[in-house]
Amino acid sequence: MQLDLIKKELRKVISLDDEMFQDFSKLFRTIRLEKGEFWIKDGRRSNYIGFVNGGILRQYVQQEGEEFIQNFYVTGDFMGLSASPAAERNKTLRIQAIEVCELLVMPYERLQCLIGFSRNLEQFSSHWQAQKYTELDQMYFRLLAYTPEQRYKWLLAHKPEIINQVPQYYIAQYLGIKPETLSRIKKRA
Amino acid sequence: MQLDLIKKELRKVISLDDEMFQDFSKLFRTIRLEKGEFWIKDGRRSNYIGFVNGGILRQYVQQEGEEFIQNFYVTGDFMGLSASPAAERNKTLRIQAIEVCELLVMPYERLQCLIGFSRNLEQFSSHWQAQKYTELDQMYFRLLAYTPEQRYKWLLAHKPEIINQVPQYYIAQYLGIKPETLSRIKKRA
DNA sequence: ATCCCTTTTTGACTTTAGTCAATGGATTTG
DNA sequence: CAAATCCATTGACTAAAGTCAAAAAGGGAT
Numbered sequence: 001m002q003l004d005l006i007k008k009e010l011r012k013v014i015s016l017d018d019e020m021f022q023d024f025s026k027l028f029r030t031i032r033l034e035k036g037e038f039w040i041k042d043g044r045r046s047n048y049i050g051f052v053n054g055g056i057l058r059q060y061v062q063q064e065g066e067e068f069i070q071n072f073y074v075t076g077d078f079m080g081l082s083a084s085p086a087a088e089r090n091k092t093l094r095i096q097a098i099e100v101c102e103l104l105v106m107p108y109e110r111l112q113c114l115i116g117f118s119r120n121l122e123q124f125s126s127h128w129q130a131q132k133y134t135e136l137d138q139m140y141f142r143l144l145a146y147t148p149e150q151r152y153k154w155l156l157a158h159k160p161e162i163i164n165q166v167p168q169y170y171i172a173q174y175l176g177i178k179p180e181t182l183s184r185i186k187k188r189a
Numbered sequence: 190m191q192l193d194l195i196k197k198e199l200r201k202v203i204s205l206d207d208e209m210f211q212d213f214s215k216l217f218r219t220i221r222l223e224k225g226e227f228w229i230k231d232g233r234r235s236n237y238i239g240f241v242n243g244g245i246l247r248q249y250v251q252q253e254g255e256e257f258i259q260n261f262y263v264t265g266d267f268m269g270l271s272a273s274p275a276a277e278r279n280k281t282l283r284i285q286a287i288e289v290c291e292l293l294v295m296p297y298e299r300l301q302c303l304i305g306f307s308r309n310l311e312q313f314s315s316h317w318q319a320q321k322y323t324e325l326d327q328m329y330f331r332l333l334a335y336t337p338e339q340r341y342k343w344l345l346a347h348k349p350e351i352i353n354q355v356p357q358y359y360i361a362q363y364l365g366i367k368p369e370t371l372s373r374i375k376k377r378a
Numbered sequence: 379a380t381c382c383c384t385t386t387t388t389g390a391c392t393t394t395a396g397t398c399a400a401t402g403g404a405t406t407t408g
Numbered sequence: 409c410a411a412a413t414c415c416a417t418t419g420a421c422t423a424a425a426g427t428c429a430a431a432a433a434g435g436g437a438t
Contacts, residue, residue, distance in 0.1 A: 068334045
């Protein structure tokens with residue numbers, strides 16, 4: 001089990017000595033998702049948190065035949081630390097591997113339990129929730145205030161790894177436009 | 190100081206006996222905002238939480254001469270319980286009274302301190318944060334997936350008090366469309 | 379390399395929202 | 409009461425994204 005990455009990500013936010021990390025890491029297990037497999041399907045399995053140890057996933061909702069992508073998760077991202085309360089209520093939410101992925105996963109309850117014991121983990125959890133809220137808040141503003149072209153350029157400037165790894169019709173679903181429109185935006189840009 | 194409303198709102202979420210509520214309510218003070226006055230201007234004063242005891246406000250960002258409304262706060266709403274971390278970073282955020290308002294306010298730090306003493310208040314705070322996140326998540330989805338007309342109809346069905354109390358050009362700013370377009374949507378609906 | 383399948387691009391056309399300017403209503407102010 | 413102001417509506421036109429269909433470009437697999 002490769003744990004360097006998650007250790008690095010945790011240490012960006014909290015201090016965590018090797019011994020504590022050892023204890024912590026024992027509670028994870030590794031999951032491999034093939035391309036197209038689901039981490040969450042129709043709201044189920046939302047009672048886990050997951051860490052993307054490699055690969056890329058998309059979170060989307062299907063409605064009347066159309067798919068709307070709310071988020072991508074790339075290598076180094078945590079999933080479900082704050083999304084799960086919302087996910088539980090939404091029975092059409094799915095998180096799907098766009099390519100082969102390796103996840104480190106832990107039941108949500110186990111994390112909650114650990115948080116009770118560790119002040120550091122509690123810090124991490126609340127930091128992450130605030131982080132996610134702020135991110136969503138800014139995404140909302142861009143969707144409200146930016147044109148499709150401006151949103152595409154923002155993505156290109158701030159999340160180029162997504163543009164590079166993801167088929168363009170997914171990018172279009174994420175931007176809220178049709179693939180043909182995205183193609184034309186790219187041409188004139 | 191009229192406290193029935195806030196007591197009722199708190200009791201929707203947590204149990205709170207009269208004695209505890211007495212202690213709690215002493216820490217609030219009342220503020221009156223005239224029409225057009227600001228509760229938060231350019232990110233300042235975001236270190237307070239506020240309860241709308243009467244009236245209605247709009248939260249918006251100004252960019253290149255245009256205003257984009259992210260939210261309305263109506264009688265019975267709390268402001269800043271989870272928005273403040275985001276607000277601190279956004280120097281163009283404003284919350285303005287659309288009509289005369291009465292607010293009950295408390296410094297954020299004082300609430301934090303109280304939360305340390307009361308298990309109930311801690312519950313309330315985390316419930317509120319989760320609530321706000323879910324709400325924003327669903328607003329994001331509607332903005333991504335719905336047409337302007339569908340968003341207007343959603344607002345009409347779920348938040349009629351906003352439609353009734355707010356000038357239509359504000360509704361348009363909230364829906365992300367021009368006032369003329371909203372007028373035409375209303376006509377054909 | 380060829381074939382098959384998926385994704386992207388292009389073209390012609392339709393639909394929808396934006397823009398600008400004018401009108402009409404309602405409310406306030408002198 | 410009239411004038412002024414603010415807001416909502418309407419009309420004519422422009423700009424932008426959606427739709428549908430076809431062609432072109434990639435990407436594996438054999």
